[in-house]
Amino acid sequence: MKQEMPWHSRFDLLGVTFLLFIIGALGSLPSIEGSGRDLNYLGNLSRFASQFFPPDWSILDRTLEGLFETVKIALVSTFLAIILSIGLSICAASTISPRWLLWPTRMLLNVIRTIPSLLWALLAVVIVGSNPLAGVIALTFYSVGYLAKFFSEAFEAANTDAQEALRSLGASPLQAFQYGLWPNARPIIWSHCLWMLEYNVRSASIIGYVGAGGIGLHLKLYAESANSWNKFSLVMICILVIVTILDFIGEKIRKSIRRKLEGNSSK
């Protein structure tokens, strides 16, 4: 006869974590207070939202120019971050690097990740002034923190059999890495690069807010000028369009990579 499991056996680590999360969220509710004034929230929202429409198309040319600059900042910073991240990720991958190199690199990446993109942008503006270069510097550093971590995880997860086989057939460690491990990790790494590029276009739209170039500066100007919310909304629409296009292209490429990689699972 099947023995009944005790009631508490279903609380594994995942279950307990989820339970603590629910308790924490509910417990935090009482501390979320409004202003205390009797405001008509819905009325306020509809009055504010109505100022966004109709969008002001007369500033389209200027907006597209800003958007173009944003995309350029994202492209350059992602490119630089990829180059820096490949080297750092090799140092941070436990399957490749010795311990004395592994932990300092991981610590460095942790520190880089701790600083949000807006703060990187502020730091860069202080150093190089208010221009697109500040945006490139800020997003490069910000992206390296994430990309190097993702890449090192891709190297650790990749199948090392081919690398070992090539070593036994006479290849040097670098050659075995290039032709044995890299091809297995490369599809995942490219997928992360695409994601980072999409993410950087979004971030580059915001960092302009603190003077690091791109469309963010337009957002700041319109948000702070009187009766410019219809211009603000046009900028938002343009950002939405570019991000959606990138998302669509990225997903198509990722799907094709997945299909190629999963090709042998059915055989």
Added chain:
Amino acid sequence: MQPPLLSTQGLGLQIEDRWLLKGLNLSLNPGSFVAITGSSGSGKTTLLRTLAGEITPEIGNIDNQLDSPTKLAMICQDLQLADGATALTNVLGGSLGRHSFISTLWRFPPDERKEASRLLSLFGLAEKEDQWTSTLSRGERQRVAACRTLITRPLVLLADEPVSSLDPFWADQVLSNLKSTIIKRKGCLVCALHNDEQVEKFADTILRLDSTNPEGWKIETQKLGIES
């Protein structure tokens, strides 16, 4: 008569506490095809890995007369291919030992590419050389692994069930190509095989392992009958 390329004297192999083989004397002579047969668990893979130098035998010696470790190569059962690389690049990987890192950083030398293409054609994969190996069938991947090992130009080729996923036509083709290539350069091909027809068709020497008795192995030659 030429001396054997590799020979074992009184070889004993053990896995955990179980003896797989005891007292094996085997000679891998130039220009020969040695088939290793036996049921699953009889020690075929362990013996091949021991001959390849990956495992140290519990007892006995291996006398290796090859002048370079790259003269000995092995096709493993799990193939060990790079899934995200093309069939051609995988095959070319076997030639890396002959070139420096710099010379293969961007692309392989033209003569190596030609040789890899020729091998893939020989094994019926000319149309698939630019496909990622992850998109190939198991049988095709097995042939890519065989090509990658052949391009290293080994003198002793150890193959662990190299045709297990192939249809009879391609199994015969692969064994015939492996045998002719190795024998042409006066080498020795050692294959773990399950199929008796293939063994009788291609092998000069047959080592039959007995999973119930570590000392019950037999070496037969196709012409001379039971030798020991």
